Amino acid sequence: MADILSQGEIDALLSALSTGEMDADELKKEESEKKIKVYDFKRALRFSKDQIRSLSRIHENFARLLTTFFSAQLRTFVQISVASVDQLPYEEFIRSIPKQTILNVFEAYPLDGRFLMEVNPNIAYSMLDRLLGGKGIAVNKVENLTEIETRIMSQLFQRTLESFTEAWSSIIEFDLVTEALEVNPQFLQMVSPNETVVVISLSTTIGETSGMINICLPHVVLEEILPKLSVHYWMQTKKKQRLPEEVVSLEKTVQSAPLVxxxxxxxxxxxxxxxxYLAIGDVIExxxxxxxxxxxxxxxxxxxxxxxxxxxxxxxxxxxxxxxxxxxxxx
Structure with a gap:
């Protein structure tokens, strides 16, 4: 959208044209010249603005569901909201998160690939402290997680996937399974470094602790369902009509179904x-x-x-x- 000039700026422009400080022909020439826009091929934008808006709506719902879930589990003040939705290379996302953090990797059936949920250590350990009966103090000890702590955190984040599935239910029915819980992003290679991913950053507050939860969704995994993220799909009201031969085939299949x-x-x-003591010849009334x-x-x-x-x-x-x-x- 072009900038709107104030009355003072308009008067100054007219004054400069009348005194000869500015040439109207030069202004027309600059306007007619082709404008060059720099495009970085290493940072390919593979998600349309329409798809980004749809992803934002889905994860706003996810944030509300997470707020309700964590409030019930932790019994403390919880506030989660979508801070940003960006698309960037996977390598850039890995460099932007802490060297020691909580990484939940999960399989996204029926899609072919994996999603990633990165939870800031401050948030993760505040949750753990609340679950173990504490006040929700964040003590960063990522490097020396015990087996019990790892197990508790894995089960907690596994249950958040139910909210994720519900948020996406209007697009696809996910069957999410936690694959691993990692602490070092350098050892995690989900996709190629230059692969475009969309990162949904959730601003999270638990008690007096604040931090970010990042959802990383690779383009190569979402590619199959990207058409469903368009406005045309969301606004579509026309129902698909079955062909006559499909109806006949369905009726035959139903009629031949076995019944006990x-x-x-x-x-x-x-x-x-x-x-x-029952024996042959006994009678049961x-x-x-x-x-x-x-x-x-x-x-x-x-x-x-x-x-x-x-x-x-x-x-x-x-x-x-x-x-x-x-x-x-x-x-």
């Missing part, structure tokens, strides 16, 4: 002692009167009434009536 049909002769209760029809269940649901009999020396039942809904408990 059971005819219950009756029920009985005996003691364990009687059960252990059922609670089903001969005068009442049998109940036939289809797929576990009572559906028909029937009477028992035989067909060619095979035990069979003959359907006599269709049960009405809500009458199954009477039999």
């Amino acid at each position: 049909v059971n005819a219950e002769l009756g029920r009985s209760e005996i003691s364990i002692q009687d059960f252990l 059922l609670n089903q009167p001969i005068s009442k029809p049998l109940v036939v269940s289809v797929g576990g649901e009572p559906k028909y009434l029937a009477q028992p009999g035989k067909i060619k020396n095979q035990v069979a039942v003959q359907v006599t009536d269709v049960m009405e809904e809500g009458t199954g408990d009477e039999w």
Whole structure:
């Protein structure tokens, strides 16, 4: 958007043109010249502004869900909000985070690749201190994490993935699995150094401790679902119509689906002692009167009434009536 000149600036410009200090032809020439914009090929912008806005909306929802989750788990004041959404090379992101930090790497099924959640040590240890009954004091001891501390933190961040999945549910149903918890970013190589990643920085306050939580999403992993991050997808209201041959094929598949049909002769209760002494020829009395029809269940649901009999020396039942809904408990 062009700058708006004040009345004083307009008067000064007109005065300079009238006195000859500025040449109108030179101004027109400068305006007509092609403007050159510098483009850094090492810092390729592979996400459109539309996609960045969609990612920002998704993670604003994620920040709200995280705030609720951590407030309940830590029982203290928690405030999380989206500070920035940037795209940059993976190598630049790794250089921008502390040398010793908390890195949660998780698989993003069904997508082919991994996501990264980097949690500032101040925030991570404030959480750990609260979980262990403390006041939420951040004591940086990343280099000598005990197995118990590592286990507690891994389980805590694993549960945050439920909120991440819920925030993305309108785009894709994720099945996220924690792969590793690292402390040194130099040993973590998720993608090539020049690969473009989008980094969502969440400004986090827990009690009196503040810090950042960074979500790193590689372009190569999100490439498959990038079309769904456009405004056209979000605003799309037209439902896809099935072709006639698809409907016919679906009906045939449903009609040929197998169903389990059971005819219950009756029920009985005996003691364990009687059960252990059962022998060939013993008779078990059922609670089903001969005068009442049998109940036939289809797929576990009572559906028909029937009477028992035989067909060619095979035990069979003959359907006599269709049960009405809500009458199954009477039999």
